[in-house]
């Protein structure tokens with residue numbers, strides 16, 4: 001069983017899930033992302049690291065068109081999900097976000113029960129034809145205390161609820177923007193474990209400020225600096241043998 | 257009449273606020289509308305009375321002193337207040353909730369109707385009831401549309417077309433009774449005032465109860 005999964009993983013390893021080419025993002029006159037090209041691979045965790053304000057969140061939000069909701073933001077370039085241009089006018093950003101889920105930095109459960117939180121995505125996308133099917137989807141993700149309000153949970157539990165809510169719609173790509181920044185080490189470890197499990201079914205992109213976390217959970221790492229993608233490659237290589245002097249000084253703590 | 261006002265002003269006000277807050281593009285037009293709404297909220301009520309007289313009675317030829325016209329005038333009058341309160345309530349919903357809904361793939365409409373509106377409901381209700389409460393005590397605009405006429409017959413019930421019969425409103429009644437010298441009317445106006453205050457109290461209690469029910473923490 002384990003072997004099979006491993007084999008599947010290696011077979012799928014080099015498939016490009018999301019391909020970004022020459023992406024620029026402007027906030028009014030601010031040039032936040034400068035000509036970034038990245039291939040995000042399937043069944044892998046890709047980490048985005050870099051100093052604050054370098055555009056990690058901005059780039060992440062391009063991948064599910066959340067920047068559409070920011071009126072001053074303008075995105076140019078080419079981003080393809082499975083070869084399909086997601087900025088094509090025929091693509092519905094709402095459908096896209098069902099395929100590319102997102103977990104935010106601050107846990108933001110709906111002020112409803114845990115059940116309703118998890119069930120919301122599948123419900124609006126018509127993934128369940130009956131109440132029983134819906135129950136089944138929810139129970140896959142959350143086991144107990146289903147009736148309790150999601151806002152009554154602790155921060156770490158809320159974040160895991162948000163992850164459950166995001167994966168309940170069975171997206172193909174999961175974007176996580178600093179999902180552990182508000183969590184203690186134990187909750188962080190739980191979330192990281194979860195991320196590793198998720199890799200089997202999704203491709204995961206995670207923004208993080210913790211080098212250790214990037215090194216622990218990711219297979220690929222991208223280092224951003226002042227809106228540029230400085231270096232992108234295998235996590236091991238980035239951390240042990242960076243090619244760019246800026247990457248080196250960042251991971252050794254000299255710029256930040 | 258107040259019920260009719262509420263029925264007209266609530267959907268209109270909430271719909272206008274949702275549009276302005278969530279869907280309208282930000283340009284010179286919407287800015288202009290915004291400024292205008294705040295100005296309208298400060299216009300003295302008697303001006304609305306004249307407007308009502310000109311539009312509803314002289315132009316649209318609705319019968320004078322009818323509750324229908326009264327309700328229309330009060331609707332116009334409370335609309336800006338309610339739009340302002342509703343927009344404030346909508347704006348108070350944390351943006352992270354919107355992100356959350358959009359992030360799981362809800363459309364703009366679904367986000368607004370499933371999440372933003374329920375969370376804004378307590379604020380909207382409070383604003384509406386406060387707006388209506390001020391309309392309840394309004395005399396000046398009603399004087400102008402002729403709701404002072406001495407009403408000899410009981411107006412027919414609202415379901416039998418009473419909305420078009422001449423009628424009077426409580427505050428107007430108080431005004432006309434209190435200015436008579438006949439001592440019998442002093443008692444009457446005192447009675448009318450008590451009824452009016454009781455109504456106000458009941459409305460505010462309803463507002464508080466509704467708010468308690470809808471209130472949620474996040």
Ligand SMILES: Nc1ncnc2c1ncn2[C@@H]1O[C@H](COP(=O)(O)OP(=O)(O)OP(=O)(O)O)[C@@H](O)[C@H]1O
Pocket residue numbers: 027030032050051052053054055056057058059070072
């Ligand atoms: N809504 C916005 N309007 C205008 N400018 C913005 C907006 N969002 C981000 N920016 C600008 O874009 C740049 C990149 O911001 P971004 O949030 O992507 O950084 P980040 O790498 O995620 O930082 P952090 O690590 O602190 O989260 C910043 O200079 C910021 O000022």
Ligand SMILES: [Mg+2]
Pocket residue numbers: 056057058177
């Ligand atoms: Mg960020």
